[in-house]
Each structure stands twice: as structure tokens, then as C-alpha cells.
Amino acid sequence: MSRQQEILDYITAELLLDPDDGELAPDDELLMSERIDSLGLMRLIAHLDEAYGVKVPYDEILIENFRSVKTIDAYLASKEPGSVAP
Amino acid sequence: MGDFLPLIIEQAADRRPDAEAFRFDGTALSYAELSARSNQLAQRLVDDGVGPGDLVGILMGKSLLNPVAVFGIQKAGAAYVPLDPAAPVARLEAIAGECKLRHLVTEPDRAAKVTKLARAASTISHVYGLDSIDADAVATRTWSDVEQAPTVDPGIRGRGDDVAYIIFTSGSTGVPKGIAHTHSSGSAYARMGAELYDLRPDDRLSNFPPLHFDQSTFDFFSGPLAGATTVIIGGEHQLVPASLSALIEQERLTVWYSVPLALIQLLNYGVLDQRDCSSLRWVIYGGEPFPLKHLKALMDRWPQARFSNCYGPAETNQCTYHHLAPLTDEAVAADRSVPIGHACPGMQTAVVDSTGTPLPAGEIGELIVHSPTTMQGYWGRPELDRAAFWHQPGPDGDATRWYRTGDLARIDEAGLLDFMGRRDRQVKVRGVRVELDDVEAAVSTHTAVDEVAVTAEADDDGVVICAWVRLSAPEATTADVIRRHAAARLGRAALPDHITVVNDFARTTSGKIDYGALRLRGESA
Numbered sequence: 001m002s003r004q005q006e007i008l009d010y011i012t013a014e015l016l017l018d019p020d021d022g023e024l025a026p027d028d029e030l031l032m033s034e035r036i037d038s039l040g041l042m043r044l045i046a047h048l049d050e051a052y053g054v055k056v057p058y059d060e061i062l063i064e065n066f067r068s069v070k071t072i073d074a075y076l077a078s079k080e081p082g083s084v085a086p
Numbered sequence: 087m088g089d090f091l092p093l094i095i096e097q098a099a100d101r102r103p104d105a106e107a108f109r110f111d112g113t114a115l116s117y118a119e120l121s122a123r124s125n126q127l128a129q130r131l132v133d134d135g136v137g138p139g140d141l142v143g144i145l146m147g148k149s150l151l152n153p154v155a156v157f158g159i160q161k162a163g164a165a166y167v168p169l170d171p172a173a174p175v176a177r178l179e180a181i182a183g184e185c186k187l188r189h190l191v192t193e194p195d196r197a198a199k200v201t202k203l204a205r206a207a208s209t210i211s212h213v214y215g216l217d218s219i220d221a222d223a224v225a226t227r228t229w230s231d232v233e234q235a236p237t238v239d240p241g242i243r244g245r246g247d248d249v250a251y252i253i254f255t256s257g258s259t260g261v262p263k264g265i266a267h268t269h270s271s272g273s274a275y276a277r278m279g280a281e282l283y284d285l286r287p288d289d290r291l292s293n294f295p296p297l298h299f300d301q302s303t304f305d306f307f308s309g310p311l312a313g314a315t316t317v318i319i320g321g322e323h324q325l326v327p328a329s330l331s332a333l334i335e336q337e338r339l340t341v342w343y344s345v346p347l348a349l350i351q352l353l354n355y356g357v358l359d360q361r362d363c364s365s366l367r368w369v370i371y372g373g374e375p376f377p378l379k380h381l382k383a384l385m386d387r388w389p390q391a392r393f394s395n396c397y398g399p400a401e402t403n404q405c406t407y408h409h410l411a412p413l414t415d416e417a418v419a420a421d422r423s424v425p426i427g428h429a430c431p432g433m434q435t436a437v438v439d440s441t442g443t444p445l446p447a448g449e450i451g452e453l454i455v456h457s458p459t460t461m462q463g464y465w466g467r468p469e470l471d472r473a474a475f476w477h478q479p480g481p482d483g484d485a486t487r488w489y490r491t492g493d494l495a496r497i498d499e500a501g502l503l504d505f506m507g508r509r510d511r512q513v514k515v516r517g518v519r520v521e522l523d524d525v526e527a528a529v530s531t532h533t534a535v536d537e538v539a540v541t542a543e544a545d546d547d548g549v550v551i552c553a554w555v556r557l558s559a560p561e562a563t564t565a566d567v568i569r570r571h572a573a574a575r576l577g578r579a580a581l582p583d584h585i586t587v588v589n590d591f592a593r594t595t596s597g598k599i600d601y602g603a604l605r606l607r608g609e610s611a
Contacts, residue, residue: 013566017172020574021199031325034147034172037578038325038351039516058355062329063322 003052004073010047011069015040026069041066048072054079088246089273091307092157095120096239098313105287107310109337110150110318117310120153122237127158127191127214129235130227134212136189138163138244141252143182143190143210144297145169145200148320151215151229152297155191156251156306160269163242164189165249167264168297174574175202181254181262182207184465191215193229246270252465253300253400256524256580264465265300265400272307274458275403278430279308282407283341283368283394289314290337290365294324294344299518300400301372304343314341331356331363338365342391345517346376347548353384364390372396372404373517374548375423375505382413397426397505400519401474402489403459405433406503425502426495433457435503436488437495442478445496450506453495454488461489513542515549518579522551525582528575529553534562539591539599540582543606552606553582556590 001009004026012024015036030036036044045061048054054076056065065075095107095117103118115123136142142159144166146152159166167185169178178199181187187207192200192215204210204221213219216226250272252264267275279285285308293305293316309316323333331352334342342349349371352358369384369391376395385393398404408427429435434456437445445451454476464470476488494506511522525540537556542549555568565585573581584606592603 013569016570016573017578018174018573019570020174032321037172038327039347039578041325042351042355058357059328059360061326061355063326 003076004069006051007072008069010051011036011040011044014047015043024069026073028068030068031063031066044072048076052076089269090160090243090246091250091269091272091276092124092161094273094276094307094310095124095153095157098310102287102313105313106315108150108153108293108316108318110148110320113150114315115150115153117313120157121239123154123233124157124161125237125239126232126235127154128161128240128242129238130214130232131159131162131164131189132240132242133235134189134225134227136162136164138242138248140164140189141167141185141187141249143167143169143185143187145171145178145190145192145196145203146215146297147171147193147196148293148296148318148324149193150318151193152318153306153316156297159191160244160250161239161242163244163248165251165266166297167252167254168302170296170298170577171196171199173577175199175206176575177262177577178203179206181264182210184254184262184264185252188212189214244269246273247462249462249465251303253298255400255519256521256577263467263470266462266465267303267403268462271403271459271461272303274432275303276307276311278432278459279304279404280311282430283308283370285309285312285314285341287313289340291316291341292334292339292343293318294342294348295517300403301343301345301517303403304370309341327351327355328357331358331361334363334366335361339363340365341368341370342366343368343370343372345373346371346380347516349384350377350380353380353387358387363388366391368392368394370394370396372398374514377548378413378418378421378424381410381424382415382418385410385413395424395426397503398430398455398459399489399491399493401461402433402455402457402491405430405455405457405459406435408502423505425498425500426505427502429455430457430459433459434486437497437503442476442488447497447499447501450494450496452509453491453493453503455491456486456488460487513549513551515542515551515579518577520551520580525551525553525572525576525580528572528580529555529568529582529585531575532563532568532571534558535568537591537599539601539604541601541604550583550606551580552584552586552604554586554588554591554604556588 099117099121106114107117107120108115142164144155189212249266250269254262291309295301322329393410395408396404397406406426437451522540529538536558539554592600
């Protein structure tokens with residue numbers, strides 16, 4: 001399973017405020033459309049540390065990095081050794 | 087005549103029409119503009135048959151339309167019923183049903199949810215804020231249509247005991263219960279809040295909670311009563327602590343009011359060392375206890391601000407307060423909780439036994455409240471009112487109506503009230519009331535769940551809800567599926583944080599589930 005799919009599955013299973021709002025797609029707005037709330041965002045950040053060993057600095061908890069599953073995946077990719085800062 | 091909440095903004099508009107009443111996302115609505123725009127909404131509502139005694143729903147995210155809707159609905163003589171836009175449709179439908187909602191005020195990007203709700207709730211006949219809706223027999227008006235209406239007040243003046251707003255909370259049977267406040271109780275709270283915190287025209291208040299959370303009435307009524315500016319906080323600022331701290335700095339907020347969690351997140355993730363929050367003069371928190379180590383860290387971080395712990399169920403509004411003295415390391419080490427303090431000015435509290443007899447200092451009993459800020463009652467639920475109110479002589483001998491909070495308290499050696507927990511299985515999660523029996527009822531509706539027990543445990547930042555389920559057959563379903571099932575029925579706060587499948591429960595000798603044996607710690611997570 002791709003990392004993007006793993007993140008999507010995690011959010012779907014654990015964090016969605018109203019699962020009846022429809023299936024979550026990688027490009028869907030997560031935060032500004034209220035699919036998840038601030039507490040969900042904090043749990044997601046803890047999960048990224050547990051699952052991928054990525055500690056998100058507090059000043060990088062930004063909408064642009066966490067807008068959608070796709071941007072989260074891209075953000076994680078930017079944190080891999082040898083990658084260029086986003 | 088008497089109390090009428092929209093008079094708050096009318097009086098402010100008379101005194102200082104150009105002063106900023108509300109701000110959101112860098113834009114402002116002056117008192118004169120708010121007066122005119124809320125008149126326009128009121129005019130349209132009246133055109134569509136709304137009048138005194140009616141209820142009008144609000145389903146909106148944060149924006150400058152929030153105060154337009156609140157005051158516009160009240161100016162039409164009606165009461166507003168704020169709905170959580172993130173709540174499952176089933177819950178919204180239950181509230182709409184309790185209120186027999188006919189009119190709903192919303193905004194364009196809520197079309198999908200409003201359509202689902204309008205299809206499910208057959209009473210809804212008028213929707214404001216959408217150009218069309220795919221539901222039978224529902225008329226719509228856009229906001230641009232509303233803005234064509236006359237800007238004069240429709241001239242409706244309700245009575246003080248007319249219902250002004252209804253806040254819905256979780257009920258122990260799964261049916262939401264509506265806490266109905268009148269123009270009198272709302273105005274009494276607005277005055278008390280403005281006086282207790284000495285609010286002034288140059289104050290800039292936060293509005294962190296959403297409209298459906300009772301704390302928002304302080305921001306919407308006490309702030310304008312003082313002629314102050316209320317800064318509505320939404321979007322990124324509500325989600326990202328570092329953005330929120332930047333907003334406090336940029337907007338030069340002077341009065342903050344929220345549940346402790348928002349402040350704890352600011353402290354932990356808000357990069358406060360990079361922010362100048364010296365404009366804050368009051369930090370008010372309520373809804374649940376503030377863990378002492380976080381509270382002390384925040385007080386140390388913002389030494390110029392006074393901190394105030396306030397207490398009060400949505401039924402009474404804030405009814406006690408305790409302005410904090412600096413916390414010592416010894417106090418933090420002892421982990422003694424901060425008192426909820428004294429009755430607010432103009433209110434009475436008493437700690438009583440099960441017969442209503444006042445208890446001496448030091449003894450734990452139920453906290454009861456007599457105050458002009460108390461609700462009229464639960465909307466359409468006289469049986470709940472009978473259980474919630476006591477009509478009997480108070481400590482001063484007068485026959486009065488006392489609200490039974492269900493909270494346990496005692497008066498400490500210094501004469502201050504201490505909160506000592508609940509009489510029943512109600513807990514607070516991030517300031518939101520949750521009835522554990524309600525959560526059990528929702529989880530047990532899943533066909534593969536044979537038995538469920540729901541408990542609450544304290545963790546570092548507050549309370550987590552744990553559901554323990556026994557399935558009808560091994561692997562009949564998974565915790566994920568149960569969570570999704572519960573999420574479609576419960577508000578976010580009531581959703582279990584942990585769902586654990588068990589083979590069987592530890593039992594008491596009578597065969598009931600032994601709740602005392604259910605502990606998350608020590609279990610394999």
C-alpha cells in the first residue's frame with residue numbers, strides 16, 4: 001500500500017467528523033471544509049511521528065502542508081533525507 | 087418592553103456607529119452596518135411569515151454573517167437555534183424535529199449538508215443563503231436578495247420572557263435537549279459578564295467557540311454591550327495553534343475566553359516565544375478544569391494578564407467565578423484543582439443534600455443556582471424541567487426557583503466553592519457535555535455489537551472516552567467500522583477516542599459489567 005493510501009485510510013478510520021459526508025479522496029480539502037477538526041489535526045501529527053518517524057515542527061503545522069492527503073504525502077516526502085525543502 | 091437582546095447593538099450603534107462591532111479574517115462590520123444588515127435579514131424573515139415565538143436555525147461556519155444571523159433572527163421576533171455544521175445529518179435532523187424548524191439561515195458552501203437536512207427534516211420550508219436547493223417545497227433566498235431588503239428595523243419588540251436562543255446539548259436518552267434562554271436571561275448574563283470583567287469600548291474580545299457552544303453568548307452579547315469589538319476566529323486560526331497565536335498578536339486581543347484545551351494547544355504548539363501577546367488583559371476559561379501544570383506555564387508566559395476560572399452549565403450561563411492569584415510550584419505539585427470560586431454578582435449558589443438542605447462548609451453536596459441568567463426551561467420537555475428545578479425557600483427564606491446543576495461541590499475552608507465531580511455519568515470533553523449512556527446507546531445500535539460499556543478516563547490534556555464492546559461473533563466487525571457507525575450518530579466530542587473489542591467483561595456478583603475494572607492503561611492499546 002502506498003503511503004498516501006495509508007494516510008487516507010488512517011484519516012478515514014480515525015479522524016473524519018462526519019463519515020456520511022462522502023468518501024475521502026486524496027485531493028479533498030481536509031481542514032477548511034471541516035472534514036477534520038483541530039483535535040484531529042493534532043492526532044494526525046502524532047500519528048505521522050509514530051508511523052513514519054516524522055516530527056512536525058510546530059511552525060510547520062500550516063494549512064498548506066495539511067490541506068489534503070496529497071499535500072501531507074508531499075510534505076512527508078520533503079522530510080525524507082536528501083530531499084529539498086518545500 | 088423590557089430586555090431585548092438586539093437593543094445591545096442598537097444602543098452601541100447610536101453611541102458609536104462607526105466603531106467595529108465584529109471582525110473576521112481582517113475585515114470588519116461596524117455597529118451601524120451590523121444594525122442595517124441584521125434589519126435586512128429580519129425584514130425578509132418577516133416577509134416569509136416569521137414572528138414572535140418562532141425558531142430559526144443557523145447552519146454556518148465562522149464569518150461576519152454570524153452576528154447578522156443572530157441579531158436578524160431576533161429582530162424578527164424569533165429565537166435562533168445554532169446548528170453544528172460538522173454534526174451528522176441525523177443529529178441535525180433530530181434538533182430540527184424537536185424545534186419543528188421551518189426557516190434556516192445558512193451560506194453558499196453549505197449546500198450539500200443543507201440539502202440533506204432539508205430532505206430529512208420535512209418541516210423546513212425556507213432557506214436563506216442559497217440560490218436553489220434540490221429538495222421539494224423549499225423556497226430559497228440568496229444573501230444578495232437579503233441585501234436588497236430595507237435597512238430599517240421591522241419594529242418588532244418581543245417581551246423579556248420570549249425565547250431568544252436555544253442551545254442544544256446531548257440528552258441521556260439520545261434525544262438532544264434544547265436549553266431555551268429568554269431575552270431576559272440572555273441580557274442578564276450579558277450585563278453580568280460585561281461588569282465582572284469590566285469590559286470597555288476599547289476591548290477586543292476573542293470569539294473562539296462556535297455559535298452552537300454556549301460560551302459564544304459572552305462574545306456576542308457581553309462584548310457589544312460594552313461597545314467593544316469581537317474578533318470571530320475561524321478557518322486556519324481555529325485549526326493551527328501557531329496561526330492562532332499570530333492572530334492574537336495581530337488583532338491585539340485584550341480578552342480571551344475559551345475552554346482550557348484551546349489554551350493548552352496554544353501553549354504546546356503555538357510558538358508563543360515568538361509572539362507578542364501582551365495586549366491580553368483577561369484570560370477567561372471555563373467548561374472544564376484546567377490542568378495545573380499547563381495553567382501555571384501559561385500564567386508564567388503571560389504575566390500581564392489576569393486569569394479567571396468560570397463555571398456554569400449552559401442552563402444558567404456562567405454562575406461562579408474565581409480570579410486567580412499567581413500559582414506557586416507547591417500548588418502545582420499538590421495538584422489541588424482551582425476553586426470555581428464565588429457566585430457571580432446578582433446570583434445565589436448553595437451546596438445542598440438530597441433533600442435540598444444546605445450543607446455546612448467542607449461537606450460535599452449538589453450545587454444549586456438561583457439567578458436571573460437561568461434558562462426558561464428545556465424546549466418542549468416539561469418532564470425535564472420538573473427534574474431540573476427545585477421550587478423552595480433558599481438560604482434566605484424566600485421561595486425561589488433553583489436550578490439543580492447535577493454537579494457536586496463543597497465550600498472550602500476559605501469560603502470558596504470547589505467542583506467535586508458529577509452526580510451522574512456526564513463528563514466534559516473539551517468543554518462539551520457528554521452523557522456516557524448516550525454514547526453507549528449509539529454504539530449499541532450497531533447490529534454486530536452485543537454489549538458495550540463506555541467509560542471516561544483522564545489523560546494529560548483532559549478526558550478521553552473509551553468504548554469496550556463485545557461482538558455477536560468473533561470478528562463480526564472491527565473497531566473502525568464501529569467508530570464510523572458511532573460518528574454518524576454522535577457529536578465529535580462524544581465519539582469514543584478508543585474502541586476496544588473484548589471477549590467478555592469482568593462482572594460484578596450480580597452479573598453486571600464491572601465498570602471499575604475497565605481501564606485503558608495497562609491494556610494493550
